[in-house]
Structures are given as structure tokens and as C-alpha cells.
Amino acid sequence: MGGEIGAGVQASLGGRYALALFELARDARAVETVEHSLAAVRDALDQSPEFRELTASPLVARGAAVKATLATADQLGVDPTTRSFLGVIAENRRLAALPGIIRAFRQLAARHRGEATAEVTSAHPLTEPQVDALKQQLRLRLGREVAVDLSVDPQLLGGLVVRIGSQMIDSSIRTRLNALASAMKG
Numbered sequence: 791m792g793g794e795i796g797a798g799v800q801a802s803l804g805g806r807y808a809l810a811l812f813e814l815a816r817d818a819r820a821v822e823t824v825e826h827s828l829a830a831v832r833d834a835l836d837q838s839p840e841f842r843e844l845t846a847s848p849l850v851a852r853g854a855a856v857k858a859t860l861a862t863a864d865q866l867g868v869d870p871t872t873r874s875f876l877g878v879i880a881e882n883r884r885l886a887a888l889p890g891i892i893r894a895f896r897q898l899a900a901r902h903r904g905e906a907t908a909e910v911t912s913a914h915p916l917t918e919p920q921v922d923a924l925k926q927q928l929r930l931r932l933g934r935e936v937a938v939d940l941s942v943d944p945q946l947l948g949g950l951v952v953r954i955g956s957q958m959i960d961s962s963i964r965t966r967l968n969a970l971a972s973a974m975k976g
Contacts, residue, residue, distance in 0.1 A: 804890030811875050811891070812898040820871055825899045827868035828892045831876070834866055835889065845885035856880040893939060900937040909939045909953040913946040913962070928952070 815824040834841050844850055844858050859880040863873040879885055893909070900907040908928055910916075916924070921938060928936040932954070943951075947963035 802890060802894070803884070804887040805894045807875075807879060807884065807887065808891045808894030808898060811871070812895055812902075814871055814875070816902065818871060820869060821899050821902060823869045824872050825896065827866070827872035828895055830866045830868060831863075831872070831888070832892050834862065845888050848883075848886075852881065852883060855883070855885060859885065896937065896939050903935070903937075905935040905937045906932050906954055907937050907939060909941070911941050911943050911946065911951040911962075913942070913944055913948045915942055916940060924950075924952075928954070 811824065812821070815821045835845065836842075841862055844855060844862075850858075856877055859876050860873065863876050868876070879888065879891070897907045906928075910924065921940070925936055925938060928938075936954075945964060947967070949962040949964075949966070950959070951962050951965075952959040
């Protein structure tokens with residue numbers, strides 16, 4: 791089952807780490823728990839410049855990175871599988887791959903549940919009713935449940951960019967303005 795679920799995800803380093811974590815979580819029947827813990831880690835990366843710097847900087851010593859990562863994991867209250875995993879990637883100096891690992895894990899978990907995964911980028915954070923409406927529209931379009939991976943990019947100015955596999959729906963104001971500028975140049 792791991793082969794069909796992991797197909798297409800494991801090409802990158804982050805994908806291989808995500809697949810290894812997914813297989814551990816699946817065997818422990820803890821996919822949802824690990825996914826929830828990784829969401830907390832993703833939120834910490836988004837909200838904490840210090841944690842983001844720790845994961846991105848090659849100048850942080852290995853031991854210090856492991857210690858700080860495990861302390862952050864404890865503070866976030868992540869499950870033991872995720873905590874151990876974070877310690878391993880800190881020890882292997884792969885913390886910079888963490889955002890990609892989290893994204894790949896979410897895709898694996900969604901595929902495991904029979905869902906499609908949509909990466910949604912908006913100019914501003916979406917409200918819960920907006921997320922629900924978006925999921926409903928995507929469910930109607932795809933004919934199955936959709937898990938959404940939300941991110942914010944203020945440079946979009948407005949609208950959304952939705953990626954589902956290789957398909958992209960770009961309704962951002964930035965793209966519309968660029969198209970208008972190109973059309974005006976003739």
C-alpha cells in the first residue's frame with residue numbers, strides 16, 4: 791500500500807522523509823495525530839521568526855538545533871512519533887526541508903483517506919466559512935472530498951491560487967493585472 795500512496799511524493803528529499811514518517815504513523819494507526827502535530831509545527835514556523843530561523847540557518851550547531859527543536863516540539867505538545875521525527879531531521883541537519891516534508895505528509899495522509907489535496911494560496915487569511923465554501927466548490931468540481939493546505943501570500947493582492955496535482959486555478963488579482971498589462975502592450 792505504501793508504494794501506491796507514496797507514488798509521486800518520494801522524488802524529493804522532503805518527500806522521502808514524509809513517506810518514512812507516514813509509514814511510521816500508518817503502522818502506529820496515528821496518521822491523523824501526526825498530521826495534527828505537523829499542522830502545529832507548520833503554524834509555529836509561520837508565526838515564530840525564531841523557530842523559522844532555527845530551521846533555516848546552517849550556522850546553528852547540530853546539538854543546539856536538536857535541543858531547540860525538541861524543546862519546541864514539547865512546547866507545541868506534539869505526539870511522540872512527530873517529536874522523535876523532528877529530532878531525527880534536526881540531527882540529520884534537514885530542518886530546512888521541514889515545510890516540504892509537512893506538505894508532502896499532508897498529501898500522503900489525504901491520499902490515504904481517499905481525498906484530493908488542494909494547495910490554496912490567498913492574499914489574506916481565509917475565514918472558516920470561506921474555507922468551508924471553498925472545500926464545497928472543490929468537492930463539486932472533483933467529485934470527492936478535498937483537503938486544503940492553506941498559505942498566505944500578500945503579493946497576490948486578492949483572489950486565490952489553487953493547485954490540485956498538476957492543475958492550477960489562478961484567480962489572483964496580480965495575475966489579472968499582469969494579463970491586462972500584457973494585453974495593453976499589444
